[in-house]
Amino acid sequence: MVPQPAxxxxxxxxxxxxxxxxxxxxxxxxRHLYYVTGIATAIRYPVGVGRAGKQWSGTSFISGKxxxxxxxxxxxxxxxxxxxxxxxxxxxx
Numbered sequence: 001m002v003p004q005p006a007x008x009x010x011x012x013x014x015x016x017x018x019x020x021x022x023x024x025x026x027x028x029x030x031r032h033l034y035y036v037t038g039i040a041t042a043i044r045y046p047v048g049v050g051r052a053g054k055q056w057s058g059t060s061f062i063s064g065k066x067x068x069x070x071x072x073x074x075x076x077x078x079x080x081x082x083x084x085x086x087x088x089x090x091x092x093x
Contacts, residue, residue: 010035010043024062 018039019025025034025042028049034042070089
């Protein structure tokens with residue numbers, strides 16, 4: 001069996017808050033990511049979140065977008081002894 005990438009299916013939803021189109025809102029308590037498409041509309045996707053006490057909060061900005069990037073655990077995880085191997089980038093052939 002050949003592994004296949006996960007496919008998330010978004011649902012178009014109405015939002016109570018007003019965000020500029022193109023904004024991404026992550027609500028860890030709901031386990032959803034919202035991609036804002038209009039003044040009060042967004043596409044909602046399910047997302048995985050970290051363990052309680054390990055998640056982040058606040059506002060951040062996306063500095064880059066990559067297709068199938070390599071991933072390494074953060075330095076803080078290594079300091080806690082939660083070391084894992086780097087997940088290599090996938091070949092996009």
